[in-house]
Amino acid sequence: MARSKIALIGSGMIGGTLAHLASLKELGDVVMFDIAEGTPQGKALDISQSGPVEGFDAHLSGANDYAAIEGADVCIVTAGVPRKPGMSRDDLLGINLKVMEQVGAGIAKYAPNAFVICITNPLDAMVWALQKFSGLPKAKVVGMAGVLDSARFRAFLAEEFKVSVEDVTAFVLGGHGDTMVPLTRYSTVAGIPLTDLVKMGWCSKERLEEIVQRTRDGGAEIVGLLKTGSAYYAPAASAIQMAESYLKDKKRVLPCAANLKGEYGLKDMYVGVPCVIGADGIERVIEIDLASDEKAQFEKSVSAVKGLMEACVEIAPKL
Numbered sequence: 001m002a003r004s005k006i007a008l009i010g011s012g013m014i015g016g017t018l019a020h021l022a023s024l025k026e027l028g029d030v031v032m033f034d035i036a037e038g039t040p041q042g043k044a045l046d047i048s049q050s051g052p053v054e055g056f057d058a059h060l061s062g063a064n065d066y067a068a069i070e071g072a073d074v075c076i077v078t079a080g081v082p083r084k085p086g087m088s089r090d091d092l093l094g095i096n097l098k099v100m101e102q103v104g105a106g107i108a109k110y111a112p113n114a115f116v117i118c119i120t121n122p123l124d125a126m127v128w129a130l131q132k133f134s135g136l137p138k139a140k141v142v143g144m145a146g147v148l149d150s151a152r153f154r155a156f157l158a159e160e161f162k163v164s165v166e167d168v169t170a171f172v173l174g175g176h177g178d179t180m181v182p183l184t185r186y187s188t189v190a191g192i193p194l195t196d197l198v199k200m201g202w203c204s205k206e207r208l209e210e211i212v213q214r215t216r217d218g219g220a221e222i223v224g225l226l227k228t229g230s231a232y233y234a235p236a237a238s239a240i241q242m243a244e245s246y247l248k249d250k251k252r253v254l255p256c257a258a259n260l261k262g263e264y265g266l267k268d269m270y271v272g273v274p275c276v277i278g279a280d281g282i283e284r285v286i287e288i289d290l291a292s293d294e295k296a297q298f299e300k301s302v303s304a305v306k307g308l309m310e311a312c313v314e315i316a317p318k319l
């Protein structure tokens with residue numbers, strides 16, 4: 001069977017890391033696309049030359065013409081601009097919405113059967129716009145944010161409790177970052193809910209809230225430290241986990257920005273919810289009962305996303 005083809009639309013900091021991780025995991029051949037001439041070609045060549053050292057077989061190439069993504073099985077979109085210190089994700093909307101229109105046209109023309117994972121910020125609005133611009137089936141267009149937010153939460157919890165990251169699970173809902181809704185009663189260490197761990201004296205309620213807030217601020221913390229860009233290792237690892245679940249039909253249950261068709265009382269919008277990712281793309285959205293405080297937080301997150309969608313329609317009325 002021929003290798004899968006993975007197209008990376010945007011070959012910057014996350015794009016390059018995506019290419020490296022996909023190659024190390026031998027997920028398939030990789031085409032790196034960008035408008036910057038030389039960047040995709042140079043990074044593809046460099047990573048391919050690490051193949052003999054790492055022992056992976058994957059063909060990598062770089063391109064500035066969308067024709068190169070012809071027939072891709074997966075497209076991972078990072079094209080656009082990242083934040084600088086002091087900028088919110090929402091500040092990127094005007095520029096990145098125009099980029100999504102170009103990317104949507106390119107994918108529609110050359111890779112209409114792909115599973116599309118959008119990473120570009122402000123994520124929940126960009127993935128919604130990308131699906132509309134591309135016209136691809138809604139189950140085949142998804143946003144990566146929840147896997148990253150839950151990974152940040154899990155990393156902080158594992159550090160706090162001095163346990164393996166492998167035994168920490170996190171359940172997050174809602175928009176990316178600031179309005180993220182972590183469900184502490186469904187987040188666990190080895191199946192023990194965080195709320196029980198507080199009762200068991202593992203940490204105080206206040207300390208747990210501090211960890212939740214640090215997770216919400218996780219992106220800004222790194223932007224503040226790096227100064228010239230935003231996080232890229234964990235975002236890339238998160239998107240690769242989603243791509244792998246699709247390519248291998250693993251049916252992973254992962255928090256993703258998915259199109260809602262009535263779940264959680266919402267329609268025709270994308271927001272972070274637990275999803276099953278398999279060979280058909282987003283195969284299921286898992287709808288849980290929310291407690292009143294969780295519902296209030298989720299609704300706040302949804303209204304923030306709706307505000308971004310309205311801002312998009314003002315710029316691009318055809319949305």
Ligand code: TXD
Nearest residue numbers: 010011012013014035036078079080081082119120121235
């Ligand atoms: O969890 C998440 N979803 C977020 C997303 C986590 C971290 C970063 N997040 C966002 O991803 C970030 O706010 C940006 O919007 C994207 C990409 O971040 P990255 O750090 O990779 O940005 P770079 O290094 O600037 O790379 C962007 C590339 C760069 O090479 C540009 O030349 C290219 O995008 N670019 C384009 N490619 C194709 N077409 C167009 N129009 C275009 N414009 C820029």
